[in-house]
Amino acid sequence: MSDTPHYGDAFARWRAGAPSWQAYTRHRFVEGLADGSLPHEAFLHYLKQDYVFLIHFSRAWALAVVKADTLGEMTTAAATVNALVNEEMQLHVGICAAAGIDQATLEATAERSENLAYTRYVLEAGYSGDFLDLLAALAPCVFGYGDIGLHTAATRSSDKYTDWIETYAGDDYQGLCVAVGELIDGALLRRLGDGYADLPRFAQLQARFERATALEVGFWDMGLRP
Amino acid sequence: MSDTPHYGDAFARWRAGAPSWQAYTRHRFVEGLADGSLPHEAFLHYLKQDYVFLIHFSRAWALAVVKADTLGEMTTAAATVNALVNEEMQLHVGICAAAGIDQATLEATAERSENLAYTRYVLEAGYSGDFLDLLAALAPCVFGYGDIGLHTAATRSSDKYTDWIETYAGDDYQGLCVAVGELIDGALLRRLGDGYADLPRFAQLQARFERATALEVGFWDMGLRP
Amino acid sequence: MSDTPHYGDAFARWRAGAPSWQAYTRHRFVEGLADGSLPHEAFLHYLKQDYVFLIHFSRAWALAVVKADTLGEMTTAAATVNALVNEEMQLHVGICAAAGIDQATLEATAERSENLAYTRYVLEAGYSGDFLDLLAALAPCVFGYGDIGLHTAATRSSDKYTDWIETYAGDDYQGLCVAVGELIDGALLRRLGDGYADLPRFAQLQARFERATALEVGFWDMGLRP
Amino acid sequence: MSDTPHYGDAFARWRAGAPSWQAYTRHRFVEGLADGSLPHEAFLHYLKQDYVFLIHFSRAWALAVVKADTLGEMTTAAATVNALVNEEMQLHVGICAAAGIDQATLEATAERSENLAYTRYVLEAGYSGDFLDLLAALAPCVFGYGDIGLHTAATRSSDKYTDWIETYAGDDYQGLCVAVGELIDGALLRRLGDGYADLPRFAQLQARFERATALEVGFWDMGLRP
Numbered sequence: 051m052s053d054t055p056h057y058g059d060a061f062a063r064w065r066a067g068a069p070s071w072q073a074y075t076r077h078r079f080v081e082g083l084a085d086g087s088l089p090h091e092a093f094l095h096y097l098k099q100d101y102v103f104l105i106h107f108s109r110a111w112a113l114a115v116v117k118a119d120t121l122g123e124m125t126t127a128a129a130t131v132n133a134l135v136n137e138e139m140q141l142h143v144g145i146c147a148a149a150g151i152d153q154a155t156l157e158a159t160a161e162r163s164e165n166l167a168y169t170r171y172v173l174e175a176g177y178s179g180d181f182l183d184l185l186a187a188l189a190p191c192v193f194g195y196g197d198i199g200l201h202t203a204a205t206r207s208s209d210k211y212t213d214w215i216e217t218y219a220g221d222d223y224q225g226l227c228v229a230v231g232e233l234i235d236g237a238l239l240r241r242l243g244d245g246y247a248d249l250p251r252f253a254q255l256q257a258r259f260e261r262a263t264a265l266e267v268g269f270w271d272m273g274l275r276p
Numbered sequence: 277m278s279d280t281p282h283y284g285d286a287f288a289r290w291r292a293g294a295p296s297w298q299a300y301t302r303h304r305f306v307e308g309l310a311d312g313s314l315p316h317e318a319f320l321h322y323l324k325q326d327y328v329f330l331i332h333f334s335r336a337w338a339l340a341v342v343k344a345d346t347l348g349e350m351t352t353a354a355a356t357v358n359a360l361v362n363e364e365m366q367l368h369v370g371i372c373a374a375a376g377i378d379q380a381t382l383e384a385t386a387e388r389s390e391n392l393a394y395t396r397y398v399l400e401a402g403y404s405g406d407f408l409d410l411l412a413a414l415a416p417c418v419f420g421y422g423d424i425g426l427h428t429a430a431t432r433s434s435d436k437y438t439d440w441i442e443t444y445a446g447d448d449y450q451g452l453c454v455a456v457g458e459l460i461d462g463a464l465l466r467r468l469g470d471g472y473a474d475l476p477r478f479a480q481l482q483a484r485f486e487r488a489t490a491l492e493v494g495f496w497d498m499g500l501r502p
Numbered sequence: 503m504s505d506t507p508h509y510g511d512a513f514a515r516w517r518a519g520a521p522s523w524q525a526y527t528r529h530r531f532v533e534g535l536a537d538g539s540l541p542h543e544a545f546l547h548y549l550k551q552d553y554v555f556l557i558h559f560s561r562a563w564a565l566a567v568v569k570a571d572t573l574g575e576m577t578t579a580a581a582t583v584n585a586l587v588n589e590e591m592q593l594h595v596g597i598c599a600a601a602g603i604d605q606a607t608l609e610a611t612a613e614r615s616e617n618l619a620y621t622r623y624v625l626e627a628g629y630s631g632d633f634l635d636l637l638a639a640l641a642p643c644v645f646g647y648g649d650i651g652l653h654t655a656a657t658r659s660s661d662k663y664t665d666w667i668e669t670y671a672g673d674d675y676q677g678l679c680v681a682v683g684e685l686i687d688g689a690l691l692r693r694l695g696d697g698y699a700d701l702p703r704f705a706q707l708q709a710r711f712e713r714a715t716a717l718e719v720g721f722w723d724m725g726l727r728p
Numbered sequence: 729m730s731d732t733p734h735y736g737d738a739f740a741r742w743r744a745g746a747p748s749w750q751a752y753t754r755h756r757f758v759e760g761l762a763d764g765s766l767p768h769e770a771f772l773h774y775l776k777q778d779y780v781f782l783i784h785f786s787r788a789w790a791l792a793v794v795k796a797d798t799l800g801e802m803t804t805a806a807a808t809v810n811a812l813v814n815e816e817m818q819l820h821v822g823i824c825a826a827a828g829i830d831q832a833t834l835e836a837t838a839e840r841s842e843n844l845a846y847t848r849y850v851l852e853a854g855y856s857g858d859f860l861d862l863l864a865a866l867a868p869c870v871f872g873y874g875d876i877g878l879h880t881a882a883t884r885s886s887d888k889y890t891d892w893i894e895t896y897a898g899d900d901y902q903g904l905c906v907a908v909g910e911l912i913d914g915a916l917l918r919r920l921g922d923g924y925a926d927l928p929r930f931a932q933l934q935a936r937f938e939r940a941t942a943l944e945v946g947f948w949d950m951g952l953r954p
Contacts, residue, residue, distance in 0.1 A: 109404075112564045113565075115560070116568065177403040240928060250920065334793070344787075354786075357809070403629075404568060409632065625852045716841075
C-alpha cells in the first residue's frame, strides 16, 4: 500500500528508526500538494529553492561515483547523476518556465539557509565519511519523494499539482527508488555482511538518515515561507 | 580603535564588502554580553552549542593543514588546531563546569540546525574548494570574535560576562587574529599575486566570507532561543 | 599539423612548459603502436592496466562534477564521466574480449604501482586543491592521447594497432579534446581573469601538468614491462 | 621479543595477513642500517625523501583529525600531527644539518615517484574512504618503523646509524605505536563491534594495509638508488 513503499531492507529499518519521517512525508506542504491548498506562490518559491538544491544534490551523487568501491556501484551512481542533471533539473526548468520563471531567474535564486544546511550536511557527510555515510544522507530525499509521490497520488483531491505528483508517483521515479534501495542494500552487505543491522556502524548510519530527514522537514517549513 | 581592528589587508576588504558584518558583530546577543542584559540561560545555551561548533571548527582547521601548500601554512594551521582543541575547548569546559554543566552534558548537546548549517558550510567549502576557499569561510569566526572582543571590552557596562569578553579581547586571542590575517594575506599573494583583489577569484572568496558571516548572524539568533 | 594539435590556450602554454611532454607523446611505446613493433603481449598488458586506470580516471572526472562552480562546468564534467564509464571502458572491454581477455580477468587485474601513482596523484590533487588543480592533473591524459592519436595516425606504417589509433585520432575523441580545452580555458578566465597566465597560480597548475605528464611517461615505461 | 612488537589486535591481524610485511621490515636497506653496510649517500638520499614524505604524512594525519568521530579520536590524531610537524620533522632537519644538508636543500628535494605513489595513495584512501580506511593506510609506516626500530636495536653490529635506530627503538616512538594501536582497535570496536575481524570491511582494510606495506618496500628500494 502507498503508505509503506518497498525500497529495500535498509530503508525499511531506517524509516522505522527515524522519528522525523512522518513529519517529513506527511508535512503540511505535502498535504497542500495533495488537496490543492498549497498557495501557488509557495509552490513556485519551493521550485526555485529545489532547483538550487538539485545542483548540490547532483554534486553529492557525483561524489558517490568517486567513493564507490565496485564498478556496479559506480555505474548506478553515475546514472543517477545523469538522471538528475539531464532530466530532473530539466523538469524543474520546464515547470518553472510554464509558471513564468525563466532559467536565468532560477539560477539567480538566493539560497535559503535551510537549503544550504541540508545540502552541505549531505556533502560533508560524504566527504568526511565513506560511501555508506553518503548514501545514508542521500536516502531520505530519494525515498521520501517516492513515498510522498505515492501518498499524494493515492489521496489527492485536487488537480492543481498533478504534474508534480505524477512525476514522483510515476514508474520512472519509483523505479529509481527501487534501484537506489538495491544499491544501498548491496553496499551494506558488501562491506558489513548480512548482520549489518546489528553493528554500531548501522546505528551511525541511522543517525545520519534521521538528521537528513529532519533537514527535509526544515526544507518544507521553508517552502511555506516564500 | 576598537571598531576597526587591523587583521590584515584581505580582512579589511572582506569586511568592507560584507553586508552582514555589522549585524553579526553588533548583534543583540553581543550587546547583551557587553551590558549584561543577556539572560544567563541564553549564555549557557550558547556555550553548549559553541562547544559543538568548536569541534567542527577544529576539524575545519585540520583540513587547512591538509590543504596547505607550504610548510609555513601547515605549521600555522596546525598550531591553530592545537590552540582550539587543547585551549579554547578547555576554556569552554571550564566556564561550563563553573556554571554546573559537566563535560558529559556538554558532549551530549543536541546540535541546532543553525550550528550545523554553519560548520558544514565551512567544511564543505574547504573540501570542494582549495585552501583559500577554506580560509575565507573560516575568517568571519576568527576575526569577528576578535572584533567583538575589542568592542565589548571597550563598551561594557556590566561585569557579568567579563571572563568571556577578556578571553577574546586579550592579547592571546588578538595575536591569533593577527597571525591568521598574515596567513591569509600571504596565501593570497603566494597564489594570486599582488593584484589579487582585482581578480574574479577574490569576488568568489568575498562571497564565501559574506555567506559565513550571515551564518554567524543565524548562530547568534539561535543563541537567543535557548 | 598533427604535431601541434589545438586544444585551447592553457594547453598550448602547459605543453610548452612541460619538459616531459615529448618523452610522453613520442615514447617508444607510442612509436611501437605506429610502426607495429610493439609486442602484442605488451599491448594486452597495457590494455588491462589502462582498464584499471580508467576506473580511477572516471572517479576523478566525477570529482570534477562535485568541484565545479557553474552548471556549465558540471554538465561538461558529467558528460565526460558518462563517456568514460559507458563508452571508453566498453571499448576496452571489446578490444580485450577480441584478444581473449574476458571482463572478469580485466577486473581482476593487479594494479601496477606506476598506475596507482598516477591515478592517486590526480585524485589527491583534486581533493586537496580546487577544480583548476584537478583539471591541470587530468589534462595530460586527455590531450596527450589526442596528440598521440593524431601523431600515430599520421605516421603509422603498420595496421597492427589501427583500431586503437583510430579511436584517439577519430572525430569523437578529438571533439572531446576541444571541449575539455574550452572547459579549462573558461574555468581559468572565470576564476583568474584574462591575465591568468601571469599569476603564480598558473605556475602551480603548470607544475601539476608537468607532474602528471611525467607520470604518463612512467605508465608507458610500465607498459613495456608486461 | 623484538620480532613481534605488540601494538594491538588489529595490527597483529593485519601484519599476519600482509605478504609484504617481511620484505618491508627486513629489507636490505634496514639490514644495512643495523650492520652499517648502508652507504652514507643512500642514507642521506633517504633522509631527504623522507622529509618530503613526512610533510604529506603529516597532512594525512591532519585528515584523520577531520575524519574522526569522537573527541578522543580527534585528540590522538591532533597530537600525532603535532609530534610529526614539531618533533619528527625537526629531527630530520637536525640529522641532515649535521650531515651538511641545510633546510633549504631539504625543502627543495625533488620528490621521487615511489615517494609520491605512497603518500598520494594514503591521502586518497583517506579522502575516498573513512577514518578506518585512512588508519589502515597510515598503519604500516607507524608500526613498521616501530618494528624496524626494535629489530635493528636488537641486531645492530655497527654504530653508524645509532641515532636513527634509537629514535625508533626509543620509548617515545614505541609509546606512539602503542597509542596508535589503541586508537585503531578502539575505532574498529566503536564502528564495527567486537566481531570486526570477521566482516568483509576488515578484509578491505587488510588490503589497504598490504598495499601501503608494498609501497613501503618500494620506498626502501628507492632509498638504495640515490
